Amino acid sequence: MQLLPGFRDFFPEDCAQRNYILATWREVARRYGFVEYDGPVLEPIELYRKKSGGELVGQLFDFVDKGERHVAMRPEMTPTLARMVAARERDFKKPLKWFCVPQFFRYEKQQRGRLREFYQLNCDLIGEASASADAELLALLIDMLRAFGLSQQDFVVRVSDRNAWCQFALNRGVSEERLLDFLAVIDKWERASREESGRRLAEFGLTPEDIEQFLASPGPEADHLKSLAADLKARGLDGYIELDLTIVRGLAYYTGFVFEVFDRAKSERALAGGGRYDRLIELMSDGKLSLPALGFGMGDVVLANLIQDIPAAKSLRDQWVAQQHAADVFVVLADENRRPEALGILQTLREAGYRTDYALAPAKVGKQFQQAEHRGATLAVVIGQEWPAVKLKHLARREESTIDQTELLTALSPLLAKS
């Protein structure tokens, strides 16, 4: 039996690496005062038809359940979040700072950095319309990536503003109904040829020169981004962002400020992306409630690739993983006749909270030390003929002492104190 395409087994090492990412996401989000929430993995398909539109609907893992409901595995969090907020908005003080680390499903052809199943950190800030909220979210995003050992040399946040383009277009006579079509041309600007873009722009009475000129000197339409940059400069984080108006993003619901994160080497896909969606909650609540909101998503697949590529980030991760797996104490049974005493010690150590391991089957002492080494143990306790005395050995320092077994716990604890 082979795996379904785009799905993963997590063997212990993979699982530890995944958990490292999830744990770091949670730690940094909480550092910024965000609280965790979650929702169902399965939703009625209408939830996504109503909002996501276009691409995402075509990528749904959907089916009809036994109650003949048409359902879909969640491909993103924002619709669920909007529903949750709309349902109990009055129970929470504003602004809401919520995050979650859900597993998502999208029926796409898999490639590097893109699977059919993945984890994604979602951070959303709801109920605050000011630019300071935009800056706060960007600071969180930047610190999040820095927590993985990534630096200014490794990634860049490209920030943009859809409103700047909307004003630009309206000032030049583009009708309001055609704004989304116009944004789609800008979205493809970097990937399409100049001729191709020119042909599309002609429909709006514009030329590539108009676009190039605006990109070079945006004018007052981009003032919002300037105050954003000032905020980040005060935090010393301005080196991580770049103004790039070619960022527009595909999703239809973004209303203003938008951004994407890329690795500097450009060898991976986008690491994260997000922006403002000030009208979405209103749409999801059928007009009953209107709250400004913004958020971003960061997937585990591209991030894991980048961590693997950047030595500093890789070494941080490996350190974390090794520490997760390491045993504190390994009990070496040097004399089979002392097995009952050894099991007693083993149990005492475990009840004291130490990660303690031993060889299940009788084995030579040398082999048991090999196992202790392999388990990353800090200490070995040798139990044998000298009972009731035992030997306590610090494996890395290769220092051994003989003590009475009743003194074991007091002798152990200073050696295992975390530095």
Next chain:
RNA sequence: GUGACCGUAGCUCAAUGGUAGAGUCCCAGAUUGUGAUUCUGGUUGUUGCGGGUUCGAGCCCCGUCGGUCACCCCA
């Protein structure tokens, strides 16, 4: 969904159309109570799968499944 390339041991890879191999990993040993290195021995394949051509196919042809990359889009 479209196109190009790829598919050999758990992993990394060899094998002019002529008996499928190496390294690594794993396991067991090297004068009966201490970790490394080393040495010795051992296990592993319907060559992704199914057809076809041929005296003979890992190799050539077709299909299929899976992977990689590009398009598309995004995490």
